[in-house]
Amino acid sequence: MIAGISIYDILTLTSILFFIGVYGFFTRENLITVLMSVELILNASAVNFVLINTYLYPDLLQGAVFSIFIIALAAAETALAIAIIINLYKLIYSVEVKDTETMKY
Amino acid sequence: METIIFYILAAIIILFAVASVTSRKILRAVIYLLFVLIGIAGLYFLVDYNFLAAIQLTVYGGGIIVLFIFAVLLIHHVELELEKTALKKKLIAGALSAAGLAVTLWAISTYPFPVTDTYTSIEVADIGLLLLSYEDGGFILPFEVISVLLVAVMIGAIVIAKGKKLTENN
Numbered sequence: 001m002i003a004g005i006s007i008y009d010i011l012t013l014t015s016i017l018f019f020i021g022v023y024g025f026f027t028r029e030n031l032i033t034v035l036m037s038v039e040l041i042l043n044a045s046a047v048n049f050v051l052i053n054t055y056l057y058p059d060l061l062q063g064a065v066f067s068i069f070i071i072a073l074a075a076a077e078t079a080l081a082i083a084i085i086i087n088l089y090k091l092i093y094s095v096e097v098k099d100t101e102t103m104k105y
Numbered sequence: 106m107e108t109i110i111f112y113i114l115a116a117i118i119i120l121f122a123v124a125s126v127t128s129r130k131i132l133r134a135v136i137y138l139l140f141v142l143i144g145i146a147g148l149y150f151l152v153d154y155n156f157l158a159a160i161q162l163t164v165y166g167g168g169i170i171v172l173f174i175f176a177v178l179l180i181h182h183v184e185l186e187l188e189k190t191a192l193k194k195k196l197i198a199g200a201l202s203a204a205g206l207a208v209t210l211w212a213i214s215t216y217p218f219p220v221t222d223t224y225t226s227i228e229v230a231d232i233g234l235l236l237l238s239y240e241d242g243g244f245i246l247p248f249e250v251i252s253v254l255l256v257a258v259m260i261g262a263i264v265i266a267k268g269k270k271l272t273e274n275n
Contacts, residue, residue: 002107002108002111002151002152003107003108004107004108004111005107005108005111006220007218007220008213008214008218009111009115011213012210012213013115013118013119015206015209015210015213016119016206017118017119017122017141018209019202019203019205019206019209020119020122020123020126020202021122021126022198022201022202022205023126023198023199023202024125024126024127026194026197026198026201026202027126027190027194027195027198028126028187028190029187029188029190030131030187032131032173032176032177032180033126033131033134033187035173036125036126036134036135036138036173037126039138039142039165039169040122040125040126040138040141043141043142043145043165047145047148047149050149050152050154050157051148051152054152054154055218055220055221056218056219056220056221057221058221058223058224058225059223059225061227061231061232061235062242064154064156064157064227064232065232065235065236065244067157068157068160068232068236069247069251071160071161071164071165072164072251072254072255073251073254074165074169075164075165075168075169076254076255076258078169078172078173079172079258079259079262080258080261080262080265082172082173082175082176082262083261083262083263083265083266084265085176085180086176086179086180086266087265087266089179089180095180096188
C-alpha cells in the first residue's frame, strides 16, 4: 500500500478516469477514438482490482490475476476491433460512427 | 514522498485522460493515451506490483498504442482534424458522466472498507504458481481459456482484416 494515501483517494482517482472514458465514449464520433475511450475504462477497472487487492487482502493474489486477465482481454479486443475498423475503411472509406449503418452486406 | 509521487501521477493521469478524449488531432490523442497508460504503470510500481507494471508497459505502451498508431496512419491523414462535436451532445454527455461520477463517489465514500495494515510483497513466482495451480482457487482453467481466446482472436483478426473490397461485389 502507498504510505499516506487512503483507499478512498485511489478509488476517487480511478472513478474519475472511468467517467472520463465514459464521456469520451459518448462524445467521440470516430471509431478509433471510441476504442481509445474503452481502453481508458478498462484500465480504470484493472487498477481498481489491483489496488483493492493491495489494501484489503494483501496476502492474496486474486486481484493481480484478474488484472492480468483484463489486460490480455483488452489486447485481444483491441486487435480484433482494429481489424474490423480497417476492414470497414476498405469497404466504405470512412470510420465515422454515423457512416457505419449496416454490419452485413 | 510517496504521497507526493501519487498526487503527481494522479494529476498526470487525469490531465492526459481529459486531453485524450477532447483533442481533435487524432495522433495526439493516441500519444496522450500513451501518457495515461504510463502513469498507470507508475501507479502499479508505487504499490510494488512490478510484474503488472512491466506487463502494462509492454502490452499497452508497446503493443496496443503501436496498433492504434498503425490504424491511424493507415486510415487518416496525420494532420487531419476530427469533426467538432456538437455543444449539446457535449453538455449531455458531460452531465451524464458527472452524475455517474457523483453516484459512484457517494457510494465509495459511504462504504466502510475493512482496510488492513499488514503488508506483504508480491513475488512474480507466486503469480506464476497461482496461474498454473489446479488446486482449489487455482487459475489453470481461465489461463488455458485465455490462450485459446488469443489464438482465436489472432486468426479472426487476420481473416477479418484481409476482407474483400465492396467494389468487387457490385
